[in-house]
Amino acid sequence: MTSTGAGAGPVIDLHTHSSVSDGTQTPDELVAAAAAAGVDVLAITDHDTVAGWDEAADAARRHGISLVRGIEISCAWRYSSIHLLGYLTDPDDLPLTHELARARDSRSTRLERMVELMAADGIPLTYAEVESQVAPGATAGRPHIADALIANGTIRHRDEAFREWLGDDSPYYVGHYAPDPVRAVELVRAAGGVPVIAHPFTRTRSGGLDDALVERMSAAGLVGLEAYHRDHGRAEVERATALADRLGLVLTGSSDYHGAGKRNRLAENTTTPEVLEAIEAASSGVTQVVRA
Known part of the structure; x- marks a missing residue:
C-alpha cells in the first residue's frame, strides 16, 4: 500500500464508487465494506451524481466511520478525459447540479x-x-x-x-458531453466545494494532462492532486509532487474502489489527516464531513 503519510493514524480513503454510478455495491454496502477493511474516513465520489450521499451518510453513522461526501466529474480537454473530484459541495447548488445532469x-x-x-x-x-x-x-x-x-x-x-x-481509442468509442476542466473547478468552488484532480497522470487513458492546464486549474481554485493511485508509478508521483510544491497544492491518496468492478482494494492508497484538514478548511462548510 502506498500512502501520502507514514506512521500510525486514521486510515483515510478519499475516492470510492457505489452502484449509484459504476461501483458494484450500494452506498450502504460500500460503507460496510470500508468499515470492515479498517477505513476510518471514507469519501463516496460517484460519477456526476450525489444520489448516494444520504444512504452513505446513514450507513457511516451506523458503522462508526466518518464520511466525506464528494463527486467525480468527468471533464474533457483536447480529446482527453480528465476526472475532477469535488469534495463537500453544496448538493443544491443549481449551476453545478445542472452541469451534472x-x-x-x-x-x-x-x-x-x-x-x-x-x-x-x-x-x-x-x-x-x-x-x-x-x-x-x-x-x-x-x-x-x-x-x-x-x-x-x-x-x-x-x-x-x-x-x-x-477504451478511448476504440473504434466503438463515442464521446459524451463533459465540461472543460477549468470550468469544472470554478463550478466546484462556487458550490463551496474542494476540487482535486483524480489520477492526473494515469497511464490508462488516451491523451494526457499537461502542466500548463494544471496551472490554469490551480489559478481557478484547484486545491489538490490525487498523486497516490494504482495508475501512477514513481515517475507520476514525482511529477505530481513537483507540481504541488510549485503551485501550493495538496497531495491525496485513494483507492478508486469500485467493489467487484475493478481490482482496486479499499485503502490501498491513503491520505494524511493533515491533508484532510486542509480540504475541510478549503470548503465553505455548507456540506461537512459526517463524523463517526
Missing part, C-alpha cells in the same frame, strides 16, 4: 450508440442487456457495458472489455 443525460445516449456499433461488428450485446446492469437512478457509463458482457458470458472481467472494446 447534462453530463448524465449525454452518457446514456452515447452508450446506446456504442452498443449499436459493437453489435453491428458481431459483438453479442443489446442495449437492453446494458440497461439491466444500471441501478435505478444510477449514472450510466462504459463499465455497465462491460458488466453486460460479463453477464452474457462474453468476457470475465471489466478490464477485458476496456482493453478490447471500450
